[in-house]
Every structure is written in C-alpha cells, then in structure tokens.
Amino acid sequence: MGVIYGGRSGEHEISVASAASILKHLDREKFEPVPVCIEKDGRWTLPDRAPVALAAAEVIEGTRAAAAKPLPGGRDAIMPAHPGTDTLLTIERGASGSGGGTGTPAVVTGLGLDVVFPVLHGPFGEDGTVQGLLELANVPYVGPGVMASAVGMDKATMKILFEARGLPVTPWHAFVAADWARRRDDVLARSLALGLPLFVKPSNLGSSVGISKVKAADALVPAIEEALSFDRKVIIEAGVPEPREIECAVLGNDDPLASTAGEVIPSREFYDYEAKYLDEGSKTIIPADLPASQLAEVQRLAIEAFKAIDACGMSRVDFLLSRATGALVVNEINTIPGFTTISMFAKLWEASGVPYPDLVDRLIRLAMERHAEKQRLRTSAF
Ligand SMILES: Nc1ncnc2c1ncn2[C@@H]1O[C@H](COP(=O)(O)OP(=O)(O)O)[C@@H](O)[C@H]1O
Numbered sequence: 001m002g003v004i005y006g007g008r009s010g011e012h013e014i015s016v017a018s019a020a021s022i023l024k025h026l027d028r029e030k031f032e033p034v035p036v037c038i039e040k041d042g043r044w045t046l047p048d049r050a051p052v053a054l055a056a057a058e059v060i061e062g063t064r065a066a067a068a069k070p071l072p073g074g075r076d077a078i079m080p081a082h083p084g085t086d087t088l089l090t091i092e093r094g095a096s097g098s099g100g101g102t103g104t105p106a107v108v109t110g111l112g113l114d115v116v117f118p119v120l121h122g123p124f125g126e127d128g129t130v131q132g133l134l135e136l137a138n139v140p141y142v143g144p145g146v147m148a149s150a151v152g153m154d155k156a157t158m159k160i161l162f163e164a165r166g167l168p169v170t171p172w173h174a175f176v177a178a179d180w181a182r183r184r185d186d187v188l189a190r191s192l193a194l195g196l197p198l199f200v201k202p203s204n205l206g207s208s209v210g211i212s213k214v215k216a217a218d219a220l221v222p223a224i225e226e227a228l229s230f231d232r233k234v235i236i237e238a239g240v241p242e243p244r245e246i247e248c249a250v251l252g253n254d255d256p257l258a259s260t261a262g263e264v265i266p267s268r269e270f271y272d273y274e275a276k277y278l279d280e281g282s283k284t285i286i287p288a289d290l291p292a293s294q295l296a297e298v299q300r301l302a303i304e305a306f307k308a309i310d311a312c313g314m315s316r317v318d319f320l321l322s323r324a325t326g327a328l329v330v331n332e333i334n335t336i337p338g339f340t341t342i343s344m345f346a347k348l349w350e351a352s353g354v355p356y357p358d359l360v361d362r363l364i365r366l367a368m369e370r371h372a373e374k375q376r377l378r379t380s381a382f
C-alpha cells in the first residue's frame with residue numbers, strides 16, 4: 001500500500017503530518033505501507049525515513065524538524081502512466097550522479113502497490129492531478145476520482161454544482177485574470193453589489209492561503225490582486241454574518257454516511273492559516289451544539305454536497321451557520337481533508353463510532369470496491 005504525501009502545494013507540511021498519522025496507525029498485519037514523498041519541487045522519492053510528526057504545527061514550525069521531515073537522499077521514484085505490475089519504479093543513482101555517463105549506472109527496481117492512499121492537500125494532489133496518474137496506472141486509490149477532486153478544489157465550479165443540486169450557498173461571483181485586466185470596473189461593481197464584508201479567495205487553493213476578508217470598499221482591489229497572485233480564477237463571496245463554522249465528515253461510495261457535526265471556534269477573526277495551524281487558540285467542539293433537527297439538516301446537506309460533485313470514499317463538508325440570521329450555507333467540500341488523528345475528519349468519525357485505524361481500513365475497502373466496479377465496465381463499444 002502506497003502512502004503518497006507531501007506535494008507541491010502550500011499544504012505540504014500538513015500532508016506530512018497526515019501521512020505520519022496514517023503510517024503510525026495502519027494495521028501492519030493487513031497492510032505493508034510504502035511511504036512515497038512528493039518533494040516541494042515535485043520530485044517523487046522513497047524517503048529513507050518515514051515522517052513521524054503527528055501535528056501540522058510541528059512540521060511547519062520545524063520543532064522536530066530533523067525527525068519530522070523526510071530526509072533528502074531517498075531513492076527517486078517514478079510512477080509510470082500505464083497499467084503494469086510495477087506501480088513504482090525506484091531509481092538508485094550511480095556513484096557519480098544520474099546523467100554523467102561515466103560512473104555506475106542507475107539501478108531501476110520495480111515495486112508493486114495494490115492500493116494507494118494519496119494524502120495530499122491542495123493543488124497538485126487533491127485536485128485530480130495525482131488521481132489522473134493513478135487512473136492511468138490503473139491502481140485502486142483512496143478518495144474521490146479525477147472529476148470530483150478537480151471540482152472539489154475549484155470553489156467556483158463547486159458552487160455551481162451545489163446550486164444545481166439545490167444546496168444553499170452564500171451569494172458569490174467569480175472571474176478570471178483576463179476579466180480583471182479587461183473589465184475591472186464591471187468586476188468591482190459585481191463584487192460590491194454583494195455587500196460588505198466580502199471574502200475574496202483564489203478559486204483553487206486551501207488552508208485559507210490568499211483569502212482576505214474585505215470590510216471596506218478600498219480594500220477590495222488589493223484583496224483581488226492578492227488572490228490573483230495565487231490563481232487565475234478568483235471567487236468573491238458575500239460574508240456570512242457572525243458565522244459559526246460547522247463541519248461534517250462523509251464516508252462511503254454510493255451510500256455515503258455522514259458523521260456527527262463538529263464546530264470550529266477560530267482563534268482569530270476568521271479561520272485563516274494562522275488560526276488553522278499555528279496559534280494554539282482555535283478550538284473544536286464535537287459534537288457541535290446544534291438542535292437535533294439542525295444536525296440532521298447538516299448531515300443531509302453533507303451527503304448531498306458529496307453527491308453533487310460525485311465524490312467517493314471520503315470528504316469533509318464545511319458549513320457556515322449565521323448566528324445573526326440563522327441561515328445555514330454549505331461553504332465547501334474537501335476531498336482529502338486533514339487526516340491526522342487530531343484532525344476534524346478523524347475526530348468526527350471517532351465520535352461517531354469509527355476509530356482511526358478502522359477509518360483507514362474502511363477507506364481502503366471503499367477504494368478497492370470502486371476500483372473493482374470500474375474494472376467491470378466495458379471499454380469497447382463492440
Ligand atoms: N462567505 C464567508 N463568510 C464568512 N466567513 C467566511 C466565508 N468564506 C470563508 N470564510 C472564512 O474563511 C475561512 C476559509 O475559507 P474557505 O472557503 O473554507 O477556504 P479554504 O479552502 O482555504 O479552507 C472559513 O473557514 C471561514 O472562517
């Protein structure tokens with residue numbers, strides 16, 4: 001079983017912590033884990049030492065840096081984009097490096113993986129790119145497929161599908177860099193028509209990176225430029241007044257189950273990167289203090305959101321519940337949520353009767369089932 005972690009995104013460190021938790025709690029009688037690290041520069045390596053830090057802050061702050069980070073110098077790994085018994089090719093470089101021509105030639109070894117757990121957050125991993133490679137290689141993998149992963153990463157497209165399924169979302173609009181260059185006044189007018197405060201976000205990102213809360217009109221242009229520095233598509237949303245942040249985890253394929261709901265109380269004005277991973281003040285409350293009927297509604301909407309993007313395996317669906325108006329909206333779906341034992345996803349399932357090792361087990365079973373289902377499909381019209 002391959003555990004692919006790290007990745008080229010800003011959420012590399014969080015992924016390292018998620019992978020460390022999975023590796024620690026995996027049932028070794030059933031699975032033989034092969035940690036595969038995607039380095040920040042995009043190289044795939046088999047690390048000499050698997051990650052051990054269990055909290056994102058630890059990895060980010062480097063408090064246990066030497067132990068937490070996979071050491072450089074592992075073997076390079078390549079996943080061929082075609083089916084075969086060698087899922088990974090590992091490359092041991094010759095004494096004088098790779099390309100030189102003199103020295104010992106590189107040794108290539110094949111390695112078969114029966115299933116892969118991509119535990120990658122953000123672009124280049126949670127967004128369908130790695131899932132696409134796994135599809136080409138025809139390897140079962142945990143979590144949603146290519147389309148659901150891509151849609152789950154793109155907040156604008158995600159909202160279109162949520163609306164098409166009748167889910168409540170906050171008023172929003174989206175535009176691309178070319179619109180900003182050519183029709184700036186129009187973009188500004190449409191944005192301000194949503195009212196203040198606004199949330200300005202890169203459409204494809206996570207962990208609150210590049211997101212601004214805009215409370216005054218003159219802060220809008222810098223917020224848009226900040227978001228455009230991360231993505232060519234930007235989404236602008238009406239701020240939900242006095243929001244409570246409610247989260248619900250979903251597990252399954254065609255008959256997904258919803259966990260109990262949890263609530264996050266951010267330590268800062270909103271749940272930004274600092275509040276998520278760095279300062280200690282953010283709190284989670286499980287189960288969230290909600291009346292039974294509202295909990296049932298959150299669970300129903302979580303499953304609907306999962307189905308709206310045609311997800312499978314797992315997702316975490318995040319809601320904003322206005323204290324001011326009582327309105328509940330679906331904010332986003334995360335197809336590979338933070339996966340440490342102290343992450344909301346795991347804690348929600350723990351509180352719903354599925355302890356962490358069972359969770360990993362079930363996800364692998366779901367991956368196998370979905371893969372088997374796809375193998376049965378016809379690939380030819382005749
Ligand atoms: N429309 C909104 N109204 C109020 N708060 C918001 C809104 N959108 C985002 N936020 C705040 O910003 C945080 C991050 O936004 P989110 O869309 O979840 O991005 P990410 O994918 O980076 O987690 C949310 O958890 C919430 O605190």
Ligand SMILES: [Mg+2]
Binds near residue numbers: 207208318332
């Ligand atoms: Mg979020």
